[in-house]
Amino acid sequence: MKKNVSFVFDKPLHGRVLAQEFFDVLLMAAAFDQKVSLYFMADGVFSLLKNQVPEMLDMKNNSPLLEALAIYDVDNLYIEKESMDDRGIQNEQLILALEVLSQSAMNNKMAISDHVFSF
Amino acid sequence: MKFSIQINASPYQYQASDSAWQFVRAAVDNGHEVFRVFFYHDGVYCAANDVSPPSDERQLVKRWLKLHKESDVDLVVCVSSAQRRGLLETSVAKKTGGYEDAIADGFRVAGLGLLMESVIESDRHITFGA
Numbered sequence: 001m002k003k004n005v006s007f008v009f010d011k012p013l014h015g016r017v018l019a020q021e022f023f024d025v026l027l028m029a030a031a032f033d034q035k036v037s038l039y040f041m042a043d044g045v046f047s048l049l050k051n052q053v054p055e056m057l058d059m060k061n062n063s064p065l066l067e068a069l070a071i072y073d074v075d076n077l078y079i080e081k082e083s084m085d086d087r088g089i090q091n092e093q094l095i096l097a098l099e100v101l102s103q104s105a106m107n108n109k110m111a112i113s114d115h116v117f118s119f
Numbered sequence: 120m121k122f123s124i125q126i127n128a129s130p131y132q133y134q135a136s137d138s139a140w141q142f143v144r145a146a147v148d149n150g151h152e153v154f155r156v157f158f159y160h161d162g163v164y165c166a167a168n169d170v171s172p173p174s175d176e177r178q179l180v181k182r183w184l185k186l187h188k189e190s191d192v193d194l195v196v197c198v199s200s201a202q203r204r205g206l207l208e209t210s211v212a213k214k215t216g217g218y219e220d221a222i223a224d225g226f227r228v229a230g231l232g233l234l235m236e237s238v239i240e241s242d243r244h245i246t247f248g249a
Contacts, residue, residue, distance in 0.1 A: 003239060018127075018249070021160055021200060028231040032239065115244045 005034045006113040009044030013062050014054055019047075022119035023065060030072040037076035038069070039110060040098075045083045048094040063095050080106050122146055123154045123237035128248025129161035130179050135248030136165050140182060142245070147190045155193040155237045156183075158226070159200055162248060166196045166226040167206060184225040194226045195233050 007026050013019045029036050040048060047066070054061050069077070077098035084090070084100070091100070101109065110116065124143060128135035143153050158165055165179050172178065187194050201207050206221045207228070222228055238244045 001239060005238060018160060021203075024199065024231055025159075025234065028235045029238070032232070032235045034235070034239070115238050117246070119249065 003034050003114040004037065004112055005029045006037045006039060006110055006116045008110075008116060008118040009038065009040045009047050010042040010118060012043045012046045014057075014059060016119075017059075018119040019062065020060060022117070023062065025117055026074075027072065030069075030074050035076070036072075036074045037078065037109070037113070038074070039078050039080070039106060041080040041083045041103075041106065043083075043087075045079055045087060045089055048079065048096060048098075049089070050093055050095050067095055078106055078109065120146075120243060121152045121154050121241045123241035123244045124156040125234065125237075125244065125246045126156065126158050126162035126165060126248060127160040127246060130165050132161075133248050136162060136179065137177070139245075139247035140186065142247070143186060143190075143192060147186075147192070153190070153192050154241045155195055155233065157234045157237055158194070158196045159234065160248070161200075161204070163196050163201045163204060163206055166194070166201075166222050168221055168223040180223045184223065187225045196222055196226050196228050197234070198228050198230050201228060 007022070007029075026036065026038070047062070052061060052063055069075070077096060078101050079094070079098050080103055081100050082103050091097075124139050126136050126139045130136045139156070143156060146153050164170075165183060168180070170180060183194060186192055196206075198207070201222065
């Protein structure tokens, strides 16, 4: 049975290392052929900025993984407009072309989730 | 209703695993099924065999194992989380043989596939601890 499994990125990927193991769950959901969606909001929108160099701090760079999600048939990626605006982030600063949704549109989309994961 | 539980937080910094344990007990007592409890992130410390808290503190491992014995709840510790935190024997060769010394009997060690199976099989998958 396929379920709608949502992954919420509402915190930056760095500062806490929890995202590392969070990505493992995400990839496992994709490997199990579930309907996987990613939602970026609040400080989680920083995850998608170009030119991140966490290697400087000996931390893993997750940008290549995010860019490769299409290979895993994960292409439901959404980012919240209000969160981008609040932080002065423009589309062209992001590593991916993803669907920009208003907060209410995002809430409506997330409401169909069977399960929601965050970190 | 069929529940599955995921515990993410360290038991000596957060109360999440306590809340999870209370939830599982209440669910079982009220006739619900708890398909699996999956220990992830620092939650794997709940299953550490050699923890020796002072006797006037909660005894986590004993508490989970009592629940396991009484209700046959499946307790699964994530293998990669445990490996990252040094809870499994160091050599891979040993791992394939008997590698569960650091994890208390009653817990089993398995991969994220079992977490995803819980998500698919259960009506509700509830995460305790960010």
